[in-house]
Amino acid sequence: MKPRALQLAASRWRAAPDRSQMDVLSTHAAVVIRSLVSPSTCEEWVDRIYKAKRLWTSDFHGEQFSLGRAFYTHLETDRDGEYFAGSTQSDALVERTLPGMQAEMRSVLASLVGGSVRQRFGFCGPGVHIFPAGGKVARDGGVVHFDVEGLTPHQIQRRKRAVSLVIMLQTPERGGGLRLWNATYRGSEFPSDSQLSSPFQTVRYFTGDALLTNSLTLHQIRPFSGNRDRISITVHAVSVDTHVWECWF
Secondary structure, eight states, X not given: OOOOEEEEEHHHHHHOSOOOOHHHHTTOSEXXXXXOSOHHHHHHHHHHHHHTGGGOEEETTTTEEEESOOHHHHHHTTOHHHHHHTHHHHHHHHHHHSTTHHHHHHHHHHHHHTSEEEEOTTSOXXXXXXXXXXXXXXXXXOOOXXXXXXXXXXXXXXXXXXXXXXXXXXXXXXXXOEEEEEEEOOXXXXXXXXXXXXXXXXXOOOTTOEEEEETTXXXXXXXXXXXXXXXXXXXXXXXXXXXXXXXXX
């Protein structure tokens, strides 16, 4: 069965008595909230991100960049020690550049999961991914993957609820959506042929849109073209107790 994405207008979501979307994620691959962040805020944040360009972290030899340190990029390049040693400085940089953004993302995430959200000890808070126009991801798309980095073996084994929240600040001119497969993590970070051949849906983002998905769902950033970089905020979270979640970037 082709995976489905529920799409909601931000005004409708905010007006709902219960804004949690966890029940929806049991039957849908993703929840998309359209225009969650205003165009003016996105424009202001993007401007601030570019002004801090000399402070971006380069990952995979410049294939992508981040404002704030991303755990998975450091783990995959054997720099996880650097990630933890610099987490406080990373959050300070993000807060100077985008004042209040991390707190706002935790608040949005708390509403979406229906619980309290605290930052995971020692990890970085919500951060920004920049995928350059004309770069490798733009040409070929991102790696097909699950968001299991940061989850403990116990959390994976017990299938603890885990989510990834992405908010698009600047869409590419063409393409760059997120492809979601009807396949979830089954013990290997490398998707099998059967998982890759399962039905999929590609969800398109627009500036200000938010997408919430199960972190164990197989997904990929699609190729994009044009002269605009793809810029988004990302935060991951896992349920650690009844109505308590921990988040990181």
